[in-house]
Each structure stands twice: as C-alpha cells, then as structure tokens.
Amino acid sequence: MTTDINFMVGGEAGQGVQSVGFLLAKSLTRGGFHIFADQDYESRIRGGHNFFRIRASDSAIGAIVEQVHILLALNKESIDLHRKELTSNGIIIFDGEKIKDTGSNTSLFSVPLERLAQEKAGNKLMSNTVALGAALGLVGYDLTIMDQVLREHFGADNIGQDNVKAARAGYEYARENFKGNFKQHLSPIGDTRIMLLTGNDAIALGAIAAGCKFMAAYPMTPVTSIMEYLATKARDLNLVMVHAEDEIAAINMAIGASYAGVRAMTATSGGGFCLMVEGLGLAGMTETPIVIIEGQRAGPAIGLPTRTEQGDLEFVLHAHHGEFPRAVLAPATIEDCFWLTIKAFNLAEKYQLPVILLTDQYLASSYATVSKFDLAKVTIERGLLFEPTTNEEYQRHKITESGISPRAFPGQEGVLVVTDSDEHDEAGHLIEDAETRTRMMQKRLRKLLSLKQEISPPQLYGPSKAEITLVGWGSTYGALREAVDILRKEKPSVNLLHLNELWPFPAKAVANVLAGSGNSYVIENNATGQLARLIRRETGVKVSGNILKYDGRPFTPAYIVQAVQEGRYDHGNGS
Amino acid sequence: MVTVADYSGLTSTWCPGCGNFGILNALKKALVELNLKPHQVLLVSGIGQAGKLPHYTRGNVFNSLHGRPVPPAIGAKIANPELTVIAISGDGDGYGEGGNHFIHSLRRNHDITYLVHNNQIYGLTKGQTSPTSDQGFVTKTTPYGASPPINPIALAIATGAGFVSRSFAGDTEHLSRMMKAGITHRGFALIDILQPCVSFNHKNTFSWYRERVYKLEEQAGYDPSNKLAALEKAFEWGDRIPIGIFYQQTLPTFEEQIPALRQGPLVKQPIDPKQIQPLIDEFI
Numbered sequence: 072m073t074t075d076i077n078f079m080v081g082g083e084a085g086q087g088v089q090s091v092g093f094l095l096a097k098s099l100t101r102g103g104f105h106i107f108a109d110q111d112y113e114s115r116i117r118g119g120h121n122f123f124r125i126r127a128s129d130s131a132i133g134a135i136v137e138q139v140h141i142l143l144a145l146n147k148e149s150i151d152l153h154r155k156e157l158t159s160n161g162i163i164i165f166d167g168e169k170i171k172d173t174g175s176n177t178s179l180f181s182v183p184l185e186r187l188a189q190e191k192a193g194n195k196l197m198s199n200t201v202a203l204g205a206a207l208g209l210v211g212y213d214l215t216i217m218d219q220v221l222r223e224h225f226g227a228d229n230i231g232q233d234n235v236k237a238a239r240a241g242y243e244y245a246r247e248n249f250k251g252n253f254k255q256h257l258s259p260i261g262d263t264r265i266m267l268l269t270g271n272d273a274i275a276l277g278a279i280a281a282g283c284k285f286m287a288a289y290p291m292t293p294v295t296s297i298m299e300y301l302a303t304k305a306r307d308l309n310l311v312m313v314h315a316e317d318e319i320a321a322i323n324m325a326i327g328a329s330y331a332g333v334r335a336m337t338a339t340s341g342g343g344f345c346l347m348v349e350g351l352g353l354a355g356m357t358e359t360p361i362v363i364i365e366g367q368r369a370g371p372a373i374g375l376p377t378r379t380e381q382g383d384l385e386f387v388l389h390a391h392h393g394e395f396p397r398a399v400l401a402p403a404t405i406e407d408c409f410w411l412t413i414k415a416f417n418l419a420e421k422y423q424l425p426v427i428l429l430t431d432q433y434l435a436s437s438y439a440t441v442s443k444f445d446l447a448k449v450t451i452e453r454g455l456l457f458e459p460t461t462n463e464e465y466q467r468h469k470i471t472e473s474g475i476s477p478r479a480f481p482g483q484e485g486v487l488v489v490t491d492s493d494e495h496d497e498a499g500h501l502i503e504d505a506e507t508r509t510r511m512m513q514k515r516l517r518k519l520l521s522l523k524q525e526i527s528p529p530q531l532y533g534p535s536k537a538e539i540t541l542v543g544w545g546s547t548y549g550a551l552r553e554a555v556d557i558l559r560k561e562k563p564s565v566n567l568l569h570l571n572e573l574w575p576f577p578a579k580a581v582a583n584v585l586a587g588s589g590n591s592y593v594i595e596n597n598a599t600g601q602l603a604r605l606i607r608r609e610t611g612v613k614v615s616g617n618i619l620k621y622d623g624r625p626f627t628p629a630y631i632v633q634a635v636q637e638g639r640y641d642h643g644n645g646s
Numbered sequence: 647m648v649t650v651a652d653y654s655g656l657t658s659t660w661c662p663g664c665g666n667f668g669i670l671n672a673l674k675k676a677l678v679e680l681n682l683k684p685h686q687v688l689l690v691s692g693i694g695q696a697g698k699l700p701h702y703t704r705g706n707v708f709n710s711l712h713g714r715p716v717p718p719a720i721g722a723k724i725a726n727p728e729l730t731v732i733a734i735s736g737d738g739d740g741y742g743e744g745g746n747h748f749i750h751s752l753r754r755n756h757d758i759t760y761l762v763h764n765n766q767i768y769g770l771t772k773g774q775t776s777p778t779s780d781q782g783f784v785t786k787t788t789p790y791g792a793s794p795p796i797n798p799i800a801l802a803i804a805t806g807a808g809f810v811s812r813s814f815a816g817d818t819e820h821l822s823r824m825m826k827a828g829i830t831h832r833g834f835a836l837i838d839i840l841q842p843c844v845s846f847n848h849k850n851t852f853s854w855y856r857e858r859v860y861k862l863e864e865q866a867g868y869d870p871s872n873k874l875a876a877l878e879k880a881f882e883w884g885d886r887i888p889i890g891i892f893y894q895q896t897l898p899t900f901e902e903q904i905p906a907l908r909q910g911p912l913v914k915q916p917i918d919p920k921q922i923q924p925l926i927d928e929f930i
C-alpha cells in the first residue's frame with residue numbers, strides 16, 4: 072500500500088456532509104482508488120454533529136481508520152472534535168471568514184468557502200461544494216473527473232454547472248494559496264469501471280437479482296434505504312414494495328405473498344424484528360419461505376438509533392417460541408451483502424423456512440468499491456415443486472425423507488394448498504393428536520440435516536495454525552483482516568477465523584481451527600460476547616477472551632491491534 | 647358446474663347450534679352461486695372459532711395467527727390478483743388483536759372480502775369480553791361490565807372503505823347475498839356478521855338478534871351511496887339493528903394502482919437476474 076489517505080467531512084445535519092462525502096468518494100472511485108467510507112450521524116434532521124469518513128487506497132481495503140489526513144470542517148465543532156484524529160501533517164480545510172477562534176495551527180487551511188460560493192456560483196449554499204473542490208485541489212486530483220461526477224450528480228443544467236464552478240473555485244484556491252507541507256498527491260491509477268455502493272444497496276440489488284417480487288416493510292434505520300430502493304425500481308422491474316402499517320403486517324404480508332408463489336422479503340432493525348418474531352414462527356410452522364433483513368443497531372429499545380452494534384445474534388437465533396429450523400447469514404463485506412442475499416432466497420425456498428440476513432448500521436450505510444457483480448454467477452434455486460402427474464391429492468406438508476414437501480401455489484386447477492399455524496397433518500389441516508404432532512415436528516426439523524450441508528465453512532485468513540486466533544462474525548471482517556495484517560508484521564503467528572454463515576452453525580469447521588490455535592479471542596460489537604457463547608455451546612471450546620465494543624461505534628483495525636498488543640481482553644460483561 | 651358438494655370439508659368442532667354453521671353454509675352457497683371453483687378461492691383465517699372455518703369447507707387455505715388474517719391475505723392478493731381472496735376473522739381476532747391491520751386495509755382498499763364473525767365474545771378462549779361486547783356486559787374478565795364497544799361499521803365508513811355491510815348468521819339467505827355482493831365488489835368489502843355464540847354469550851342470542859334486525863334494502867329511500875346517511879345508520883344499535891349494505895362506492899383499489907401488476911400477476915413474472923445489469927451500471 073503506497074497510497075492510503077483518509078478524508079473526513081464533518082458538519083451539522085443539513086449542511087450536506089453526506090453529499091460532499093459521497094461525491095468525494097465517487098470522484099476517487101472514478102480514479103481507480105479503492106474506497107471504504109463510513110457515516111456517523113445523529114438521529115436528527117438539522118444540527119448536531121455528523122461525519123463521513125472516506126479512506127482511499129491503491130490496494131484493497133475493507134475498514135475505516137481513525138487517523139485523518141484531510142478534514143473538511145463545515146463547522147467549528149468538527150474542528151474541535153476531530154483535531155485529535157489528524158495525522159501530524161494533516162490539514163483542516165475550513166472557512167476562516169465564518170469560523171473564528173480556531174487558534175493558530177499549521178494544520179489549519181482557511182478557504183473562504185461561502186464567499187467563493189457566492190462569488191463564483193452565485194449561491195452561498197454551495198460552500199460545501201467549494202470545500203470538496205478545495206480538498207481535491209489539495210491533492211492535485213484530476214479536474215475532469217471532478218467536473219463529470221458533479222454534473223452526473225447535480226445534472227448538466229444550471230445547478231450542475233454552478234456546482235462545477237463552485238468546486239473549481241475551491242480547487243483553484245487551494246492550488247494557489249496552500250503553502251503548507253502536505254505532500255500527498257493523488258492522480259488516477261486504474262480501473263474506473265468499478266461500483267461504489269453501500270451494504271444496503273448491495274442487499275437491494277441482490278434481492279432483485281434473486282427474483283424478489285414482493286417486499287413489505289416499515290421504515291427503520293438502518294434498513295430504510297432498501298425499501299426506498301425497491302420502491303423506486305418497482306415500476307420498471309415488475310415488483311411490489313408495500314410500506315405496511317407496522318412490522319407485524321409487513322412480515323405477514325410477505326408470508327402471504329410467498330405462500331401465493333413469489334419470492335418475498337421484509338427488512339427491519341432489531342426493534343422491528345421484535346414485532347416480527349410472531350411472523351417468523353408462522354413462516355417456520357407453515358413452511359413458507361421468507362427472507363428477513365435484520366440491520367442491527369444499538370439496543371435495547373430505541374437504544375442508539377443511528378449507531379451500530381452486533382447485539383442481536385442470540386436474538387435472531389432463538390426468536391419465537393417452540394422449535395423450528397431457520398438459517399442465519401451475516402454478510403462480512405458489502406460484496407457479501409449481494410451474494411448472501413441471493414443465497415438467503417435460495418435457502419428459504421429450497422428448505423421452505425425463514426432466512427435471516429443479519430447486518431448492522433455500519434455495513435448498511437458504509438460505502439465500498441466493489442467490482443461489478445457477475446450476474447452469470449447468480450443461480451436461482453426454487454426448490455422442490457409439485458408436479459401433478461398422478462391423481463394423488465396434493466398435500467402441502469407431505470412427509471418425505473428429507474423433510475421437504477413439494478410446493479404448489481394456490482390457483483392451480485386440481486390443487487388445493489392448505490396450511491395452518493396450528494399443528495397440522497400432511498394435508499395442512501389442524502390436528503391435535505400426539506402421533507401426528509411428533510411426525511410433523513420431526514419432518515420440519517429433519518430439513519436441518521440437508522440445510523447444514525449448504526453452509527459454507529468460515530473464512531480462515533493467515534496461517535492454518537497460529538498462536539493467536541482472532542474470531543469474528545459479520546461486518547467486522549474488514550477491520551479484523553487488516554488488524555491481522557498489522558499484527559503479523561511483528562508476530563507472524565496470528566490468524567483470523569471469520570463467520571458469515573452462522574446458522575446452522577458450522578461447528579466442525581470452527582472446532583478444527585480452534586483446535587490448532589494457541590489462544591483464541593472473539594471480537595464482537597456487543598457487550599456480552601454472544602458468538603463466544605455460541606461457539607462454546609456448539610463446539611465445547613471456551614475461547615481465551617473477548618474484545619468487546621458496545622459504544623455504538625464500529626471497530627477499527629488499530630483498536631483491535633492495540634487491544635491484542637496490550638492484552639486488553641474481557642470475558643463478557645455479566646456472562 | 648360447481649356444486650355445494652365441491653365445498654364440503656372436514657367435520658367441524660363447533661358447538662351444536664353455533665352461529666358459525668349458518669356462516670359456513672352461506673359461504674358455500676355464495677361461492678357455488680358465483681360459480682367459483684375451490685382452487686380459485688383462497689381463504690385466509692385467523693385464530694378463534696371463526697378461524698377454523700376454512701377447514702370445514704374446501705379451497706386454498708392459509709390459517710394464520712391470531713389477529714393476522716388480513717396481512718397475508720393482502721400479500722397473497724398482490725402476488726396473484728387472479729385469486730378470490732377471502733379473509734375470515736372473529737371480533738377479537740379482527741377488531742382487537744388485528745385492529746391496526748383492519749384500519750389500514752380499509753384505507754388502502756385492497757381487493758379482498760373480509761368476513762368478521764362477530765359474536766361479541768371470545769369463544770375459543772371460553773367467554774371473555776371482546777371489542778364488540780355490549781357496554782356493561784359481564785364476562786369472566788369484565789366482572790364489573792365491559793367498556794363501550796367499537797363500532798366497526800362506523801369505523802369502516804369513516805376510514806374510507808368502499809363496501810361496508812352487516813349480516814346475520816341466522817339469515818343464511820341474506821348473508822350469502824351479502825357475501826356475493828362483497829366478493830364481486832371491486833375493493834375491500836367488510837361483512838360484519840352477527841353470530842350467536844350459544845355457549846358463552848347468553849345475551850346476544852339468536853332470538854335477541856332476530857327480534858331486532860331489519861334489512862336496509864327494505865327501507866324505502868335508503869341510499870347506500872350516501873356516506874353521511876350511512877354513517878348515521880351505523881350508530882343505530884339497540885332495539886333495532888340494521889343489516890345489509892350500509893355503504894358502497896367503487897374506489898380505485900390498491901392492486902389496480904400498482905404499475906407492476908398491469909403486466910399480469912407477479913406469480914407469472916419470470917425471474918431473470920440479468921435484468922439488473924442496468925441497475926449495476928448505475929453504481930459505476
């Protein structure tokens with residue numbers, strides 16, 4: 072890695088932090104840089120403090136870092152809060168004509184953002200675009216890329232033109248007036264046909280690619296943009312997105328649509344999933360395929376509504392009363408969000424059960440550069456379907472060796488599809504006798520045997536045996552992988568065991584890796600070490616310790632490295 | 647030709663003399679008279695005595711959770727609008743546990759028919775108050791008398807429903823006529839059905855209802871397209887209880903307004919992952 076630069080845009084909600092951050096990331100993407108960007112925002116529409124971090128590198132990256140090289144401070148608070156994250160030769164771009172009392176410091180570079188916006192673009196609201204230009208000017212970036220990205224974003228008309236003028240004003244001002252010793256220069260390096268997208272974007276694309284025709288949901292951070300994306304594309308792609316009256320309705324609508332024969336899903340966060348739990352079991356009992364996206368945020372209750380956490384693992388594994396099979400997948404990266412969503416639909420239909428895709432606020436709203444998804448690799452497996460060959464009456468819950476009964480959909484001549492949330496017989500009618508009950512329980516649970524074979528083994532990164540094994544799941548992958556790279560520079564015997572397909576639990580594979588490691592530490596964005604407990608329950612292995620974080624903020628590689636180097640492990644609060 | 651035999655299902659577990667038998671017979675009669683074959687019909691029910699009805703006839707059946715017959719019915723209707731979708735509920739199921747779904751499905755006007763077996767009591771759980779129990783009605787959970795009831799007819803009219811009716815399980819003829827009208831109505835059709843529960847409601851009995859009900863269509867000058875008059879009628883309850891269509895107006899249905907459904911039912915749309923290539927390019 073010869074280029075690894077981190078920008079931060081900070082300001083109030085409503086100041087355009089998100090759009091400047093995105094445009095900066097997009098401009099750098101077009102120059103062939105690898106990008107990873109995350110968003111930190113408060114649950115408010117105006118005011119407060121938000122920031123957007125954009126890390127650009129010439130090598131693949133999968134995590135954010137704390138150290139900032141260029142800070143675009145749209146207000147004073149951004150300077151005060153983030154000055155400490157600045158590298159020794161880092162630069163703060165700010166509007167010295169608007170923000171006073173900053174003290175003098177060689178890192179401060181004042182650009183008259185508002186004045187330039189007014190003078191050059193005739194609109195002082197474009198001062199954030201001036202800041203974007205100044206940042207790109209500071210690194211001497213390609214102007215044509217910047218202009219093009221702005222025009223695409225704002226349109227080729229006056230607004231687009233004015234934004235180009237504003238950005239150029241900032242760019243030129245930085246080129247002419249910056250006299251500091253910031254030396255980093257960025258010029259385009261490679262493949263410019265690469266995607267820049269968030270975890271939610273990847274899930275939405277994955278769902279559509281998988282043939283999802285129906286979604287019902289209720290808005291909740293961090294998954295709302297999945298609903299919005301599907302709603303926007305519904306007309307062109309012949310699908311339906313219903314904004315339901317609540318999460319209970321949402322999951323039940325999706326179950327009804329799936330029963331009728333289409334691929335269906337819902338999306339929510341932990342709080343909404345609480346309401347969906349009832350429907351989860353209905354899908355289990357009626358053997359109706361359904362995909363549920365659960366984007367975790369810091370709980371319990373409303374918790375930190377816009378912050379990240381991995382606190383719902385045990386919840387999704389155990390939610391609902393009684394026993395029935397389910398699958399839980401937890402994408403490790405933004406690319407994974409796409410492929411595991413497709414897998415979720417396939418598993419749901421093949422095994423006729425609910426599949427939960429567990430993400431979190433960090434993964435949902437972070438951006439990364441990803442090579443175009445190869446659609447030729449998408450497979451659609453709709454599972455066993457009923458073929459009316461004999462005169463035999465159709466039985467929706469026919470008992471089979473695999474436990475999987477051929478599906479049929481209502482509306483077919485000669486076929487009646489009957490199912491019930493009550494315990495039922497093979498024909499789907501409610502029963503109460505002990506014998507049928509036992510056989511139906513066994514039939515449903517038997518599906519787990521073949522479902523288990525579908526779960527990919529966890530990722531092992533680094534040597535197959537190591538003195539220290541870091542273990543993680545879901546969105547922490549990028550930070551963990553980089554932490555392993557850093558640790559291995561000093562101590563080669565470190566590896567990473569990472570799970571993105573969590574249930575049915577790949578117990579054997581996990582046990583095998585842990586058997587070859589000296590000490591194992593589970594790193595989780597929660598307070599009690601849920602994966603560590605799950606590993607113990609499923610493999611009998613007690614890991615050596617945990618690195619836990621439950622402040623609503625994601626892990627960075629440096630945080631993990633430091634915890635390992637200092638031996639800062641805990642053993643799960645109260646567990 | 648469809649006959650009543652096509653709709654004969656399993657033997658019921660209802661109490662002898664229960665009002666639900668009248669509803670079951672009326673439904674079979676309506677479906678036969680509409681010449682619908684069982685495979686064209688989807689019955690989605692909740693949990694309660696009413697919720698068991700689909701098992702006692704034939705059709706596609708989704709017997710869902712307590713309070714939830716409407717959302718899966720909506721989902722199925724959107725996925726395949728060619729199905730005749732009938733949701734079946736009790737007063738506790740539909741107006742209590744499922745109250746929110748009731749309100750919002752009325753408002754959105756999904757093209758389904760909603761039968762609510764209103765026995766003014768919780769039957770399956772053996773005699774507790776329901777959202778429609780008469781004020782002061784003493785039950786096991788309301789020893790000092792029930793709170794004032796909700797008025798599903800007035801609520802439905804006020805919420806913008808296009809078909810609001812009431813019938814009586816003791817008048818199969820009238821009830822099946824209401825069902826036919828509801829099923830053929832384009833949009834959400836509510837049929838609130840006065841259903842005596844012979845085991846747990848000893849107040850609102852067959853004879854109690856019979857003495858009170860009168861038919862709106864026999865009232866000279868009653869105009870079911872007059873919303874305010876309908877609303878006024880909706881509040882009549884006591885010595886005289888109106889049955890029939892209170893209010894009817896054809897409004898755009900939810901399903902009609904979905905552009906994707908103009909290409910035919912979703913269930914008949916092919917799955918083609920390559921379809922998303924242009925979407926991927928938008929992220930470049």
Ligand SMILES: Cc1ncc(C[n+]2csc(CCOP(=O)(O)OP(=O)(O)O)c2C)c(N)n1
Pocket residue numbers: 693694695696697712735736737738739740763765767768769770771776
């Ligand atoms: C979530 C949930 N809560 C409670 C119950 C228990 N329960 C079953 S039926 C019922 C009420 C039945 O009353 P109603 O809906 O009026 O139907 P009826 O039996 O009178 O036809 C209740 C409370 C349940 N099955 N599920």
Ligand code: SF4
Pocket residue numbers: 659660661663664665666695765769770842843844845846
């Ligand atoms: S308890 Fe009441 S509603 Fe239930 S079957 Fe008996 S009479 Fe009918």
Ligand SMILES: [Mg+2]
Pocket residue numbers: 694736737738763764765766767768769776
């Ligand atoms: Mg009742």
